[in-house]
Every structure is written in C-alpha cells, then in structure tokens.
Amino acid sequence: MRRHLALILGAVLVLSPLEAVAQEKQIVDQEKQIVDVKELAGTWRGWVTREQGREPVTMIVSADGSYRAMTVDTAETEGKFYLQDGKLRYRSSRTLGTASLSIARGNSVLTMVPEEFVYGAGRAEYERIE
Numbered sequence: 001m002r003r004h005l006a007l008i009l010g011a012v013l014v015l016s017p018l019e020a021v022a023q024e025k026q027i028v029d030q031e032k033q034i035v036d037v038k039e040l041a042g043t044w045r046g047w048v049t050r051e052q053g054r055e056p057v058t059m060i061v062s063a064d065g066s067y068r069a070m071t072v073d074t075a076e077t078e079g080k081f082y083l084q085d086g087k088l089r090y091r092s093s094r095t096l097g098t099a100s101l102s103i104a105r106g107n108s109v110l111t112m113v114p115e116e117f118v119y120g121a122g123r124a125e126y127e128r129i130e
Helices: 002-028
Strands: 030-032 042-050 053-061 066-071 076-084 087-092 096-104 107-114 121-128
Touching: 042 066, 053 121, 066 087
Parallel strands: none
Antiparallel strands: 030 096, 042 053, 042 121, 053 066, 066 076, 076 087, 087 096, 096 107, 107 121
C-alpha cells in the first residue's frame, strides 16, 4: 500500500510542473488580432537580438504606425508598421518582417521577427510601458 501511495505521489509531483508549463503557455500565447496600427501607439521597452547578443531597446510608436527604436549604445532605427492581408508587418531602415501582439501575464507583448538577419538586427520583443 505504501509503495502504491508513493508511486501516485511521485506521478503527481512529476506531472504538476508539466501542467504549470501548459498553463503558462496558454497565458503567454493569447495573441491579439490588430485591426489598426494605431493600437500599437505608445512607448515599448524590451530586447533586440543583435550580432553582439541581446540588447535593451526602447521603441516609440506613433498612431500612424511609424516608429523609432533606440538601443542603449545609441543604435537607432526607424520604420513603420502596416497591415497586409490581415497580418501585422513592419518595414524599417534595417529590415522588414512580421510582427505580432500578444498578452502575457496581463502585459501587452509586441514581437518583431525579421525575414532575414541583416545589418545585425534580429528578433525583438517589447512590453508596453505607456
């Protein structure tokens, strides 16, 4: 009987973290459909992947979808978000690619993924701060 109880307890302890991971993934992956780029207007802070690694970055988005992003080492890029066939996209002075807005733990998260890793610019993730 004790052995049976120990097996059940062991299974619960092993499966509980997996359930927590599944629940966390559901919280993070609530993608929000954008119908107008003005929904992105505001100040965003996050991380961008560059040749040197990940760097902190701040981005300011205007109501027309235009934006300016600056890293702490003063690297700067300008661009514009736009909708194409219902998908959020961007074109910047360095690259172009897709973007998505999701909700993670109650915060808006904007993810930008370039079509190619050029000019040292890679994937970026931001959280809205204003």
